[in-house]
Amino acid sequence: MRHQSPSSWAVISICIAALVHLALGFSIEFSVDEAHYALYAKHLAWSYFDHPPLVGWIQWPLVSLTSSEGIIRLIPELLWVLSALLVYRVTVEIHRLIQVRNAGYLTTSLPSANLCGLMAVLAIIAAPLPHVLAIGLLPDTLLAPLSLGLMLMALRWTRKDQFTIADWIITGLLLGLAGLSKYTAAFTAFALLFVLLASPKKVWITKVGFWLAVAIALIVISPVLYWNWINDWISFKYQIAHGSGGAWAWRRVGAFVGIQIACFGLLLLLGTYTFLRHCLHSQKLILIALLSFFAIPFVIFATLSGGGSLPHWTTPAWFCLAPFAGIGLAKAWAMQHRLVIRILLIGQLLICLLGFGFVLAGGFTGSAVKSNPIADLYGWKLAGQKAAQLAQANKANGIAVQNWTLGSRAAWYAQPLPVFVLDQRQDQFDLWFGQLPAGANVLLINWSGMTFRSPVGGNLAFEVCEPLDSLEIIRFGRFLSKFEYSLCRNWQGAGAAR
Template sequence: MRHHSPSTWAAICVFIAAVVHFALGFSIEFSVDEAHYVLYAYHLAWSYFDHPPLVGWIQWPLIHLTSSEGLIRIIPELLWVLSSYLVYQVTLEIHHLLQQRNSDYLTQALPLPQTCGLMAVLTIIASPLPHVLAIGLLPDTILTPISLGLMMMALRWLRKDRLNQAEWALLGILLGLAGLSKYTAAFTALALLFVFLSTPKKPWINSSGFWLAASIALLLICPVLYWNATHDWISFRYQLAHGGGSAWAWRRVAAFIGIQIACFGPALTLGAMLFIKQYCHSKKLVLGALFGFFLIPFMIFAALSGGGSLPHWTTPAWFCLAPFAGIGLANAWPMRHRILSRAIRALLVIQVLLCLLGFAFVLAGGIPSIAVKSNPIADLYGWKIAGEKAAQIAQTNHVESIAVQNWTLASRAAWYARPLPVFVLDQRQDQFDIWFGQLSPGASTLLINWSGMSFNAPIGTKSGFEQCKIIDTLEIVRFGQFLSRFDFSLCSNWQGQ
């Protein structure tokens, strides 16, 4: 590492990871969420049932140029690279803030800022879950660089005690884009507010720039408000019910914390703990407010996890923690801390090896298993050829739609068999009801059944179809390993639920 500067090594590491992402992006099909958000771009609208519209808008130009999964995945890859760059820059800003505000309190010299930035970037590269969002575009992929941008603006405020009009305008744009990305961006906005409140004086309240930022942010989220107002506020009602989850239990909170550490790697947690131990003995209010970019979303999601939550929801928060972790690890990296330094090195190497092992499992199609449901990687293969086959069967048998029995089966079918409408045969309201409506009584359709989430055909005299007949089957095999099976049934005379 002596032959290059820390910033050069950070760029090299990000480049290598990006190449791996790029190669993997061309090797696998869309996941259920990716296909769902690509359909957002295909059916462009002011907003959508379960999320704000930016995740669809940002893909709209590309899907009109190509249907290649690898090329469409350039967007999340660029956002991941931007997030890594912002992690490095935010680390430098925090380093400067520590020198500026804590110069009289530091008991030991700070490591070089570039070294801190490198360590922060390494903690991100060694984190398993962010690689998933670097390949597949989710709302969290977009919210991550925006959250880091808001953190950068907060740091500029703390260092200068003021923002000029252009910076206020940029802050408003970032807040608006955050609101267009995901509803949980409100947690990041709350962390930003705490930073402003952490200073003794509050001149920003009477600043024209503050109100300019608020006006820009409100203007940018108007499409979401307008769409919800014309759709009975279904997004807000869905999110409130979705966040509540099922019956609350403490064991789910404990499981959530354990899963979080596993998904994002213990190096981030260790680095943050070292930072707190080394540098939080002074200016606790300011640093505590900055920690809010991690703590506020994480604690809220931890509380909600008692009723159920998903691991990737906290991704923006962990990226905001990485700069603190980088400074903490950089301070312990020199060999004078021999035991701790070796432990950090071993931890990073183990995490990187686990990431590479995960990539290998994805490319191989997962671990061989008798039960398809026990191999989650099987979900990433077969949908493209199944969708194309479904479209061909539907045309041959003169049916004008496809049906599935769960919404998670609908997104890939709708994307790979487009423009055929896909009906979800359940009583749960979702985005597909808005796009395609309900299957008409008396209609015939092609029912797709996937072995990874198998259902009995809905046949009945008072509800369901009059009859369903399997007319074709497709088995998905990768490297000699059976992954899943698709059954295509011609169903007639739909009676309704």
């Protein structure tokens, strides 16, 4: 590594990881969330039931040109590369903030800024979960670079005597785009406000630029507000219920913390611990305020995890923690703790590579369909094409599934047929395809990884369902899953299908 500078190795590392992502992205089909957000691009709207619209809008150009999963996945890959580069840049800026002279002497001795940036990038590359968001576009994939961009503007605020109008405009645009990405961008906005409050000598609330930034942010997110206003605020109601989860339990909080450590790795924790112990001396209040870009969302999600949460929700927060961890790791490296860093880095990279191999292989050999999460990534393209053929041959009114997670892939791979979800839960499919009319005949898809009883009899059911065909999914000679198709006639639950 002595033949290249740390900045060169950071770029090389990012490029190697990006090539691995691209290889995997062209090898597997869409996951349930990817298909759902790709359908956003097929059904452009001011906003959507479960998320703001940017995750759909940004895919629209490619989705309108191609259905290739690999090409559409160029978008999350570019966002991941941008996030990694911003991690490097933010690390350098924090390094510059710490290395200030007070009373004529250097308050803190640190390794070079470029080495700190390299360590931050390596910590992100060695974290397993961010690779998932680099391959599949989720709202968190968008929020990560936008959060880092706001963090960069916060650092710019701490360095300059005052913001220019251009600085405020950029800040307002970043806030607005973050709001168009995910509702949890509000946590990032609070962190930015914390940095502003941590600089008491700088007047900002009376500045025209500040209110201009607020106005720009509100204008950018106005499509979300307008759409929710004309749709009885259903998105906000859903998110409040979704975030609160079920009955609160401490064991879920413990499980959440354990899963977070497994998903993002000990390397980030080691670097953060070293930073807090050895580097948090000068500019302490400002640095603590900057750490809130991680702390605020993480603490809120950890608290909410008592009722249930998903591990990837904290990904933008971990990206914002990486610069501090990079400085801490560089400091630990200079303090001769190199063996521990090497072991953690190599160990986490091996876990990532094993995960890539696990996905490509289709899961563990001999595992049951329901215990093999990778089985969900294969077979939906063939299943959707077969469903479209059977529906057309039998003159069905559309395709039906019994859970929304089955509907996204069915709707994407069997386009343009409507897909109806046979439950009483309101979701995006109601807005796209409406309710299943009384007396309708549909092609029912049942997947072996999530089986349901035949919807026959009762008030919310068909008069009869006749088996038509089946499709087995085989990968490398191993059975992964099975799709079963039935023609269901005379829907009896008009007005209640959700």
